[in-house]
Amino acid sequence: MSLGSTLTAVAFWLGTLLPVVYIPVVIAGLDSLARLTLFVGLLGLNVVALALGRDYPETRSREVSVSTSRSETDDPTGSR
Structure with a gap:
């Protein structure tokens, strides 16, 4: 998780929960x-x-897809 996406996540949840x-x-x-x-x-x-x-939500889904594509390419045997 990069610093920018961490800041985005913290800001999102702060903005969501602060009205309480x-x-x-x-x-x-x-x-x-x-x-x-x-x-x-x-x-x-x-x-x-x-x-x-x-x-x-956009940065979170982007990170999930990047990590999924990395794990698919990291497997040298091609077995899944």
């Missing part, structure tokens, strides 16, 4: 500047994570 953190922040209320800043910061982080992780 919104729940306690919203329930606690956005009545102070600190909580509002936290909420806006979480939203911004979520947008960045979703943008960086948008190609995750």
